[in-house]
Amino acid sequence: MLAEQLLGGFAIGCVYSLIALGYTMLIRAIGLVNFAQGEVMMVGALIGWTLLTSFPLPYPLVLVLAMALTALLGVLIDRLVYRPVQRRGAPTMNVIITTIGVSIALRNAAQLIWGSEPLRYPTVFATEPIAIGGLTVAPQNVSILLVGLAFMGLLQLFFQRTRTGLAMRAAAQDPDMARMMGVGVDRMVTYTYAISAALGAAGGVLLAPIFFASFDMGYIGVKSFAAATIGGLGNVPGAMVGGIVLGVVETLGAAFISSAYKDALGYGIMIALLLFVPSGLFVRAQRRS
């Protein structure tokens, strides 16, 4: 039973990681906590539902399309809301409050468009459990784990091995110096919004076949924020590890301590960790002071 629970914890943890990456990348790039990240994930899941139920598309293609469309939405929100607010000289705290406003607007818009009932994804993962040497393994958990890890690997490759990735890291670390070296910092921020929205959408489309898609599923964003905090806000590998730690602790806590305190256990671990390691498991990449 331990192994089955562990696998489930890793799978849900991967989804937390994907969403947590969205938080952390923005914090790193422009010092903004985007509380609409959970709602962006929700919109991604619902776009995926519409694509799957309206067109005869395979699930992997839907995953990619939903990510692309949601990335577009992320960029639009930045252009129409966050940037104008920032350009008018609003302090960062006010921009953060604006992200809360955006999250409420997205929730209500989704409720108007997709209704208030949960929506079921057509069966995408095999529903019959697979038996591997006495273990029963839910195929969807394996799929989520593999796809989630693949995305995180790709993201690391992108940051380490491509010019754009390098430019994004440079722009995040030292915008002025990057600008002098010919990096379009504004464009890099736009990319950051696009990628964080796309990762959120990936989390949503992976999650929806198990938990259904609905306008109120964005609350997972709060947990993912906790995951990003555990890993160290602004640290990319930290967000990945933080998400998995939270997923595993939560699932094992529910299984072996008490399922009634599942959420409390997750957040309890976060508080305990922060008491001992105040800046999270991984130290945040220093921005120029």
Add this chain to the structure above:
Amino acid sequence: MRNPIVTRRACLGLLSGLAVSVAAGCAPTSSAPGGGGQGAASTTVKVGVLASLTGDGAGYGQYMVEGLRLKMESPETVAQLGGTKVELVVEDDAGKPEQAVSAATKLVNQDNVAVLVGSVFSPTTMATQAVTNKARVPQITPSSTAAAITQQGNNWIFRVALPDTILGTDLARFVANDLRLKRVGFMYVNDDFGKGGYDAFATEAKRLNVEIVAAEAYGRGDKDFTAQLSWIKAANPDVFVQWSRYAEAALISQQAKQLGYTVPMLGSDAHAAPKFLELAGQSAEGSYYVGHWSISADWSESTAFVERYRARYSRDPDQYSAQGYTAAEILVDALKRAQSGDRAKLRDAIAATRGLKTPMGTMEFNGQGDLVYPTFMVKIVSGKDTPARKA
């Protein structure tokens, strides 16, 4: 009691509308309309409807109001009631007790409804019955199942649904007598609804020597139940019973199948919502639930209701539509006998319902405001309801 200013305005409205029952309209306990009198020779009875039309229980409320409208607005009902015109005033409570109380207060005091039909959920109905009891307005709840609702010493509350104690008890009997299974794994939502079902089931199970080998609770809105389901599976039950609302019920059903559950799965009347089958998909195949009514009921009142409902709304009715429709049947029958929109007379007429044939069976109230009729046991076969009890 009524505000004197409102009463004066009501009388003025009646005079200008040339209504007949001026005297009745101004009597303090009467519920004649505030600004009514559109038809010169008819009385209008206002019926307040309170349901969750937004929020996560919107599906239940919509079906209930549709069923109610189908009966109240049918040409046959209008003909039966003759000079008495019925006007529906619908309010949304979003499934929240605080909103339900303010909506009920508005219906009772401002709209001066003669009777209130609603609400959908037990907590909202529980909260509003204090309002209707105080104002002496009869209230009929179509679907609230908490046993306590009719145990408050309130003479003005009636319900169409069976209390959850009866549903839970009947489900335990079905496990013991029809399925002949002995080891139950039970899972329930940790609130009044879930605990009510669990307690009723457990009490009857004990009496019938059926053992509950594992019982696990979960919080409303939870999505991942693998921990509880693993514990229950480890206790090796030969039947799995859950008491959940439909969204959680569907998730539990899917996750149980993924964990390799092969034992029969049973559930509460929440599985009667079509949304349950839609969400649970293949995982619901072969499962059972205890309900108030099913589309597979074969008596003529039920099949006629299904036909009419499909004709008007182009989709199948669910249990909540049938309950809304039945509440309307009870009300129309009472209005015919009371021949008046007076709140007290209506209450007495509702309480005196006898041998009324409805889609849900033949209805009669016990002294407490509860109807007495058998539960309906359903088995899902090829994605459809079928009667599960052998006749």
